[in-house]
Amino acid sequence: MIDKLSWITVYPEIVLLVMACIIALVDLMGTDARRTRTYILTLLTLAVVAYLSGSNAVAGQTVFGFGGMVVSDPMGNWLKCFATLALMVTLVYGRPYAADRDMLRGGEMFTLSMLALLGIFVMISGSNFLVIYLGLELLTLSSYALVALRRDNVLASEAAMKYFVLGALASGFLLYGLSMIYGATGTLDVNEVFKVIASRSVKHQVLVFGLVFVVAGLAFKVGAAPFHMWLPDVYHGAPTAITLMIGAAPELAAFAIIIRLLVEGLLPLAFDWQQMLIVLAVASLLVGNLAAIAQSNLKRMLAYSTIAQMGFMLLGLAAGVVNGNTLNAQFAYSASMFYIITYVLTTLASFGIILLLAREGFESEEITDLAGLNQRSPLYAAVMAIAMFSLAGIPPMVGFYAKLAVLQALIGTGQGLYIGLAVFAVLASLIGAFYYIRVVKVMYFDEPVTATTVSAPGDVRAVLSLNGALILVLGIVPGGLMTLCAKAIVATLAT
Structure with a gap:
């Protein structure tokens, strides 16, 4: 019999699942082309789920349920809360765009996005290989359907096929690696895997063989080079509202499954997987920044930017264990957690502007489409400029502090290799600054190609303004969020 404590660990997931089913049924009775009732119900549900996750995180307790298969801890609960808020913002930005393109004929966009969020929750909560994999599959299958939501669009259908084929390959890599580790350790439980490996009763070569496939599968999912080939095509081909949906909360x-698998389960193999992460990070910084310079399409540029940003995040994860010593772990992992949260916040703002500028029958995807935006709308130009400066790591935006936190974690190791990586990361960021500042130059100094004024619904305008303000405010006073990340990581490492 399942005890009461087990249900407590998953009640945000239960609320999400039940409401997703109810909203799907309610939507069947709706005739409104803009799906207003479905939209409001979805946002109210997500607000409740975010509150539940945030309350659990503030409580600061770590609880295992269902025989240790599921864990509710501060890190997981904060990530769930932020993922839910990110989806809420995505739906606010994406609804006008989707309505103009006849993507709201049914309520699939809302239902599938909630199921994708449920997959995210299961991935974050999983303390067992199978649970993590089930969450991953729920997320990816929902994402494939979302990318193909515009059935009459050739680009979207092509992007969905590429995403499906390469996503299946990535899932196969991860599943094969996990099966190897299960075969070697005899358990699917993440904490038990840690104990078996720490006892040194398993052949190291077998574990490393499985580890290679696990890291490759994870690299596919975050879009790290050289496993990045799906990212630019999917970002470009998917409807922009869906691009934001798969580029933010997931x-x-x-990040959560990297912590669960590599840190909580495979920390005794840190020497091996950190070397792999370093190679992935260096490749991502090089490929992402150099390829982004050549892009004229804004969505493709942001896709390559994502690859470079993930490289930075992986550098933090690669600096946790130094010569078998874990003293630097809490600083390195909390810096990476801070980095990924602030990256998602900035991504929401940048794609929010792209969605805002898109009109019926016109996709605002080229960098030249932003020409003279400051003359047409100073507010939206300012928000986009703040997002670009943050991604480039220019103070006082939050992106600067996020990069600084990762660099401090690298230098704090006192090792020549990591100090060299910090220098390389700074040089790569200098290259990256070029293509971000180019967007700002186009907005402020080029002549507008159209005299169309930029208008937005009140909810979009309010959320976008708040989004831009947060990027600036968190850059000036980052201490609160940094402390939150540090406490969450310390609580996770303690278990």
């Missing part, structure tokens, strides 16, 4: 889940 990144938090990807």
Whole structure:
């Protein structure tokens, strides 16, 4: 019999699942082309789920349920809360765009996005290989359907096929690696895997063989080079509202499963997987920044930017264990957690502006489409400029502090290799600054190609303004969020 404590660990997930089913049924009775009732119900549900996750996080307790298969801890609960808020913002930004493109004929966009969020929750909560994999599959299958939501659009259908084929390959890599580790350790439980490996009763070569596939599968999911090939095509081909949906909240889940698998389960193999992460990080910084310079399409540029940003995040994760010593772990992992949260916040703002500028029959995807935006709308130009400066790591935006936190974690190791990586990361960021500042230059100094004024519904305008303000405010006073990340990571490492 399942005890009461087990149900407590998953009640945000239960609320999400039940409401997703109810909203799907309610939507069947709706005739409104803009799906107003479905939209409001979805946002109210997400607000409740975010509150539940945030309350659990503030409580600061770590609780295991269902025989240790599921864990509710501060890190997981904060990531769930932020992922839910990210989806809420995505739906606010994406609804006008989706309505103009006849993507709201049914309520699939809302139902599938809630199921994708449920997959994110399961991934974050999983303390068992099978649970993590089930969450991953729920997220990816919902994402494939979302990318293909515009059935009459050739680009979207092509993007969905590429995403499906390469996503299946990535899932196969991860599943094969996990099966190897299960075969070697005899358990699927993450904490038990840690104990078996720490006892040194298993052949190291077998574990490393499985580890290679696990890291490759995780690299596919975060879009790290050289496993990045799906990212630019999917970002470009998917409807922009869906691009934001797969480029924001799922990144938090990807960070969570890296922590669950590599840190909580495979920490005794840190020497091996940290070397792999370093190679992935260096490749991502090089490929992402150099390829982004050549892009004229804004969505493709942001896709390559994502690859570079993930490289930075992986550098933090690669600096946790130094010569078998874990003293630097809490600083390195909390810096990476801070980095991924602030990256998602900035991504929401940048794609929010792209969605805002898109009109019926016109996709605002080229960098030249932003020409003279400051003359047409100073507010939206300012929000986009803040987002670009943050991604480039220019103070006082939050992106600067996020990069600084990762660099401090690298330098704090006192090792020549990590100090060299910090220098390389700074040089790569200098290259990256070029293509971000180019967008700002186009907005402020180029002549507008159209005299169309930029208008937005009140909810979009309010959320976008708040989004831009948060990027600036968190850059000036980052201490609160940094402390939150540090406490969450310390609580996770303690278990």
